[in-house]
Amino acid sequence: MKTQRMDQLIGAHPFFEHLSQAVSEIVSGCGENQVFEPGEYLAREGQAADHFFLLRSGRVSLEVSVPGKGALIVETIETGDVLGWSWLVERYRWVFDARAVEPVRAIALDGRCLREKLGHNPALANELYSRFVRVLADRLTGARMRLMDMYSAPDDTSSDVP
Amino acid sequence: MSLSQPHPRPFRVCAVSDQLEDTWTVELAPADGKRVVAAPGQFNMLYAFGAGEAPISVSRIHADVLAHTIRAVGRVTRGLRQLVVGDTVGLRGPFGVGWPVETMSGGDVVVVAGGLGIAPLRPVLDTVARERSRFGRVQLFYGTRDRASLLFQDDLKTWTQQNIEVNVIVDRGSPDWRGPVGFVTQPLEAATINRSATALICGPEVMMRFAAGTLLRKGLNPEHLHLSIERNMECGTGQCGHCQLGPYLVCRDGPVFGYDAVSDCLAIREL
Numbered sequence: 001m002k003t004q005r006m007d008q009l010i011g012a013h014p015f016f017e018h019l020s021q022a023v024s025e026i027v028s029g030c031g032e033n034q035v036f037e038p039g040e041y042l043a044r045e046g047q048a049a050d051h052f053f054l055l056r057s058g059r060v061s062l063e064v065s066v067p068g069k070g071a072l073i074v075e076t077i078e079t080g081d082v083l084g085w086s087w088l089v090e091r092y093r094w095v096f097d098a099r100a101v102e103p104v105r106a107i108a109l110d111g112r113c114l115r116e117k118l119g120h121n122p123a124l125a126n127e128l129y130s131r132f133v134r135v136l137a138d139r140l141t142g143a144r145m146r147l148m149d150m151y152s153a154p155d156d157t158s159s160d161v162p
Numbered sequence: 163m164s165l166s167q168p169h170p171r172p173f174r175v176c177a178v179s180d181q182l183e184d185t186w187t188v189e190l191a192p193a194d195g196k197r198v199v200a201a202p203g204q205f206n207m208l209y210a211f212g213a214g215e216a217p218i219s220v221s222r223i224h225a226d227v228l229a230h231t232i233r234a235v236g237r238v239t240r241g242l243r244q245l246v247v248g249d250t251v252g253l254r255g256p257f258g259v260g261w262p263v264e265t266m267s268g269g270d271v272v273v274v275a276g277g278l279g280i281a282p283l284r285p286v287l288d289t290v291a292r293e294r295s296r297f298g299r300v301q302l303f304y305g306t307r308d309r310a311s312l313l314f315q316d317d318l319k320t321w322t323q324q325n326i327e328v329n330v331i332v333d334r335g336s337p338d339w340r341g342p343v344g345f346v347t348q349p350l351e352a353a354t355i356n357r358s359a360t361a362l363i364c365g366p367e368v369m370m371r372f373a374a375g376t377l378l379r380k381g382l383n384p385e386h387l388h389l390s391i392e393r394n395m396e397c398g399t400g401q402c403g404h405c406q407l408g409p410y411l412v413c414r415d416g417p418v419f420g421y422d423a424v425s426d427c428l429a430i431r432e433l
């Protein structure tokens with residue numbers, strides 16, 4: 001089987017679509033292929049967020065553990081998505097657990113290595129921040145939509161009393 | 163069916179099946195034995211004795227039997243909940259402009275359903291599944307509240323077998339759900355959509371606005387985008403003006419509209 005180079009894998013992932021050659025080289029240098037079995041954690045709440053992941057296949061659930069209720073799934077991350085922006089937010093700690101629901105193939109990107117480079121590489125910073133902002137905006141919109149609980153039945157305003 | 167059809171016609175209840183705790187499907191056949199012709203996306207005014215009438219979409223068309231999937235939300239729909247097999251119910255319709263099934267032929271189709279919005283889309287998906295070779299790639303994106311509120315599960319399986327790409331996503335996860343959790347625009351955003359596909363959307367208006375926005379951002383031709391607007395109505399025959407939407411009356415000119423016709427009105431808070 002022909003193995004693809006890391007820069008080819010990264011270039012083929014939707015999150016890094018149309019990435020410039022120069023930035024692609026830097027990002028690729030921080031990437032590593034990983035696989036996760038169903039039930040395996042990619043990240044644990046509160047732990048150091050030193051990585052983010054490009055999902056090449058599979059599904060990951062973002063979970064929060066609620067006493068008495070177990071793990072509640074707040075969202076799933078799918079093939080083609082990016083997982084994790086905590087590596088960009090100071091304190092650099094994962095906010096949720098991230099667990100493989102199905103077998104997952106991912107590229108783990110070393111956030112610490114990229115963080116160091118962001119400060120003195122504006123092209124890299126611009127590429128990463130603009131891509132993450134777009135993802136954040138989409139997820140925030142999705143979360144706000146779900147907060148509305150719009151598929152539930154409307155309040156019954158009718159009265160049986162004449 | 164004439165828009166001025168003033169009197170309900172008697173229909174016999176041939177089957178009643180529960181879908182969810184508050185949602186069920188009732189199948190009706192004309193009691194007078196005369197034919198009934200309905201198109202996917204059309205609706206009927208169903209009369210609940212002593213409570214009044216409500217517009218309900220046709221959720222399946224099978225010869226002379228029309229299915230209606232109803233959620234009990236108020237006086238009329240709760241009245242309709244009392245119907246049992248063998249009862250007679252008054253029906254006016256079918257009314258309105260349905261989905262553009264004929265113009266979809268030969269091309270790709272994207273169907274986006276939210277919650278109970280899957281009901282008026284089911285006859286289109288039935289048609290596509292039955293006449294599969296007439297259509298290109300067919301993608302269904304169905305967003306619903308949670309696993310427990312998933313409608314038409316058997317149909318979802320049948321459609322998948324007919325090479326319809328079924329993407330279900332729920333707002334809220336639960337231990338018995340292993341599929342995607344998120345808002346319906348998320349899988350839509352991630353999917354490859356043919357710009358010349360015909361897109362059909364039905365669901366809560368906010369969901370329709372955002373789903374339409376996602377599709378348009380992805381390059382879909384707005385002329386190929388159709389929405390079913392289910393604003394409250396009274397007469398169903400274009401007489402009373404209750405369901406006015408800008409220059410249109412939903413009952414007469416809709417409920418299915420081209421996106422260009424209604425995009426301005428959709429942003430207006432209350433009409």
Ligand SMILES: Cc1cc2nc3c(=O)[nH]c(=O)nc-3n(C[C@H](O)[C@H](O)[C@H](O)COP(=O)(O)OP(=O)(O)OC[C@H]3O[C@@H](n4cnc5c(N)ncnc54)[C@H](O)[C@@H]3O)c2cc1C
Binds near residue numbers: 218231240392395
């Ligand atoms: C073209 C069309 C097709 C429809 N198809 C279906 C269908 O297939 N199945 C189904 O269950 N319902 C459908 N509806 C909605 C249905 O007609 C209403 O839920 C029903 O009229 C409510 O009557 P009621 O007396 O039971 O409740 P009401 O007492 O009139 O209302 C109870 C609550 O529901 C809200 N409500 C009423 N009508 C609507 C509406 N149209 N949209 C959003 N909220 C509403 C009210 O604001 C109120 O909060 C359709 C509506 C239209 C216009």
